Amino acid sequence: MRALHKLSSLKIKNLPPGKYSDGGGLWLHLRKDGGAQWFLRLTIGARRREMGLGSVNDVSLKEAREAAQRYRRWARAGRDPIVERDRLKREAGARRSTLAEVAAEAFDARKAELKDGGKAGRWFSPLELHVLPKLGRLPVSDIDQRSIRDVMQPIWHEKADTARKAMNRLNIVMRHAAALGLEVDLQAVDKAKALLGKSRHEPTHIPAMPWQEVPAFYASLSEGTITHLALRLLILTALRSAPVRFCRLDQISGSIWTVPAEIMKGRRGQVRDFRVPLSREALAVIDASKPFERDGYIFHNARKGVISDATMARHMERRGLESRPHGFRTSFRTWCAEATETPPDIAEMALGHAVGSQVERAYRRTDLLEKRSALMERWASFVVEGGGDVISLGGARRLESDGRG
Template sequence: MTLPTRPPQRKPQGRHPQNALSPAFVRNVSEAGRYCDGNGLYLDVRPTGSRGWIQRITIRGRRTELGLGGYPLVSLKEAREKAFANRKVAREGGDPLADRRRTESMPSFEETAQRVWKQLRPGWRSTRHAHVWLNSLERHVLPRIGEMPVSEVTSADVIGILAPMWHEKAATARKLRQRMRAVMEWAVAMGLRPDNPCDRIGPVLGAQADRTQHLAALPHGEVASAIETVRASNGRAAVKLAFEFLVLTATRSNEVRGAVWTEIDLAEGVWTIPARRTKGNREHRVPLSGRALEILEETRRLGRGGPIIFPGVRGAPLGRTAIWHLLKVARIEAVPHGFRSSFRDWAAEETDHPREVAEAALAHKVRNQVEAAYRRTDLFERRRRLMTDWVVYLTERTSKP
């Protein structure tokens, strides 16, 4: 018995349909089925009467179907345009299906900024910096582009945000640009966009003519008088002692306010600030002069037995603005950090101590990489002599009539 053979499958003869459907047909057809418009585009009419667009397409050698949306939300003309765009992408080796999935799941700029903030936050030692970083975007950027997909933000959008403040608030504008650039750089790294719109905008915005504003500081010859003024003021004892300790040690305000007794070696006269509390993220040993040790004894008598050396009202560390406010009330034209500058000017102008000793006293990093690689000492004993000379200088000026 001879079995019948199936005829070989062949492509349909004749020309393929091209724009076979009309708007009137699409609007009125009711019989369920698929109706070919040409180039792989079909109108899918369901038994319920609803209609939608289907495109048959080969993507990287694999035949698949893409849904292009329902009618009448997507018209015949729009369906043809979508189908043509998909064929063009597929012909060039792309994947329109993957592109669409990526677009549908694309995070907004705000969502991306939140992800970047959470990613960077563990590396920041300052909680205030973390707050300011995000708050600046919420204030100046998110109202403009927060809801936009991060892939759609353009250089024009960035310029529109920065241009009004680029010259009026130069420092704020620069920081905003850095933070927006960090968000966009993350998007580039994650494959969400091909470029960073924060680049190449400098020539459009123009050069900033602002000058660096240094923190207010006193000439070193007026520091002793400032200490006397603070001592005679009505400020809280703990704040006044913290200020004088800050001046004598040439340290930063946050380092003094956060100091705890376990960091102090009274017998050796050393205050060891752990790396996590320093700006340079390196342990810093501070030699304590005789007057600095006296201040510690005074604050111990004032203390409540807690771990904080200079406690606030409820035993917590002093507030960030406590010393600043003390200086303002006392009408001293300087900020806490400015007294480091006063100390540095004194060391350069009034002493023969080497520059590297003064820089080490301020816990500044060695800029020269070769020098930093070979320097294995913190010059502690030489710094002790420097800090002793600083206290002697202040004491002598205080005792002058």
């Protein structure tokens, strides 16, 4: 066996630049610039390997010998010391990577896919509110089904929708951790769901106004305030509130309103925007809203930005109505089914829903605009004429300073 421990601490201090063997494959490299490093030469099978062990300033002679002995033992067992050392470093890194750190990185990676870059916080908030306060400081590799079950149990039945979103986000975070090379259980979320059992929560639908009552309500929106006008346009177009609230004059050309894809829910990542045919009544509402235009938006808030998502809902609530603005989409769809012979595909496309399979949508080159235009004109006629006299929108008055109408 080759001689070991050829060097000593005192000898090392007096050696000139060069490479010196301590025996057993352990070498010291003294550079001319004054630097000095330990390295180990090993033969694994027929392959010669050389690995650095660190600087003399950081690793003592004794520590270098201990490391060399450990790596020689691994080599004798057929394990590549460099591969094994890198694996241990990754595992140590995984133990240090907390769930909160990986969640923040996963969120950053998805921001480009989220509306407005995720600034609204809706994607991250289920994690931030219900998961990270208790699990955020734990190493992501330590997250298992039991820890997830324990943190989800308080909201699993009481706040089922929030729990579902939190689980969905957590699953994405765990997959992101796996993509980083961290050791995680990709089945932990599904296992936690099995431990929690089926949710007892019964989903409730957003209250919708019966379509027969829509004309009377529409007729009551006669004050010409921003809230009244926004509700009228919401009803006439059967859109969700976001496109209406963020409606800009430069999105409207003639009788076509082109809603950007990023504002339409469920259309994220699609190339095409959504074209909305405007009825004569809808155009009249838009004309009546123009005096309120600020920065291009016709339904601006009295202070800053556009009216909030709750503005229209609060108006209906103050009037003692159970139904809510989003429910007018249901009113419209039910009217299509019960009072017309509108083909389901056209009715669904009028709501901005995806129709048909992914393959069918890929080959479809029309949005049936003309047929939808006729349908929306007929809906507007029902909404206006079904409620009695047509209400003139010519004398619109400005919104009060508190933003309520």
